[in-house]
Amino acid sequence: MINHYVAINYITCNDDFRDRFEQLFASRAHAIDTMPGFVNMHVLRPEKAGDAYLIVSYWETEQAFRDWMKSPAFTAGHQRGFDELAKAKAEGRPAPMSSDFKIYRVISE
Numbered sequence: 001m002i003n004h005y006v007a008i009n010y011i012t013c014n015d016d017f018r019d020r021f022e023q024l025f026a027s028r029a030h031a032i033d034t035m036p037g038f039v040n041m042h043v044l045r046p047e048k049a050g051d052a053y054l055i056v057s058y059w060e061t062e063q064a065f066r067d068w069m070k071s072p073a074f075t076a077g078h079q080r081g082f083d084e085l086a087k088a089k090a091e092g093r094p095a096p097m098s099s100d101f102k103i104y105r106v107i108s109e
Helices: 015-026 062-069 072-090
Strands: 005-013 038-044 053-059 097-105
Touching: 005 015, 005 062, 015 072, 053 062, 062 072, 072 097
Parallel strands: none
Antiparallel strands: 005 053, 005 097, 038 053
């Protein structure tokens, strides 16, 4: 079966936050794993310092992905990352990471 919908989150981390970012993913809640329409996810570490991590999730449909984005499970699954951003802001520091989100449709396998 072709995965028709792919969401990629490009996460750029400050050098001193990379280990923490990887720790957050290693201990993730797996909330996405039980969402209807979720197929699979890959977390890719860049080989070159300064390049973005890629969080690649595969979905049966666009609607399944959009339902995930609006779900309480999404908020819960990302809460620790949101907390890290809020903490940096409260301390007057720059955000330790930034996100650039893109969506794709699979046209060939």
